[in-house]
Amino acid sequence: xxxIDKKIIPVIAAVFLVxxxxxxxxxxxxxxxxxxxxxxxxxTTTAAPVTTVPVTTLPATDGLLGEYVVNLKAGVSxxxxxxxxxxxxxLISKSGGDKVNIDRISDDGKWxxxxxxxxxxxxxxxxDYLSRPWETSATTTAAATSTAPAA
Numbered sequence: 001x002x003x004i005d006k007k008i009i010p011v012i013a014a015v016f017l018v019x020x021x022x023x024x025x026x027x028x029x030x031x032x033x034x035x036x037x038x039x040x041x042x043x044t045t046t047a048a049p050v051t052t053v054p055v056t057t058l059p060a061t062d063g064l065l066g067e068y069v070v071n072l073k074a075g076v077s078x079x080x081x082x083x084x085x086x087x088x089x090x091l092i093s094k095s096g097g098d099k100v101n102i103d104r105i106s107d108d109g110k111w112x113x114x115x116x117x118x119x120x121x122x123x124x125x126x127x128d129y130l131s132r133p134w135e136t137s138a139t140t141t142a143a144a145t146s147t148a149p150a151a
Contacts, residue, residue: 064105068112068130072096078130080123084111091116091123099133100125 102112
């Protein structure tokens with residue numbers, strides 16, 4: 001071997017060693033790498049703006065509508081008024097024991113509206129003086145024992 005061949009052998013060996021180390025490093029990195037996770041998100045949509053409407057809480061009236069009996073002694077009458085107020089004019093009177101059908105309740109929950117034939121708007125009775133037909137007659141209230149005209 002000549003002098004050039006002797007000088008090239010260590011260079012070739014060094015290059016070979018570097019290549020082997022690089023190959024080991026590449027293979028090691030390739031196998032130790034965490035698998036990549038690709039996530040896709042669902043497309044987003046923009047909701048239409050929401051308009052807030054103020055709500056007034058009214059008394060629950062669903063169970064208050066329907067048939068009632070005027071809960072007063074015989075001979076005592078209950079005033080039916082044009083508006084749900086004791087200051088309102090009296091349209092007619094109902095006697096104790098008369099049946100009425102409440103179709104609306106006042107905003108304060110104290111008055112019931114009835115239809116009166118011959119009127120456009122009907123009239124209002126105070127609910128304290130009414131009872132349901134299925135309530136026993138033994139149940140008495142201050143209204144039932146009153147002798148003065150009611151509401």
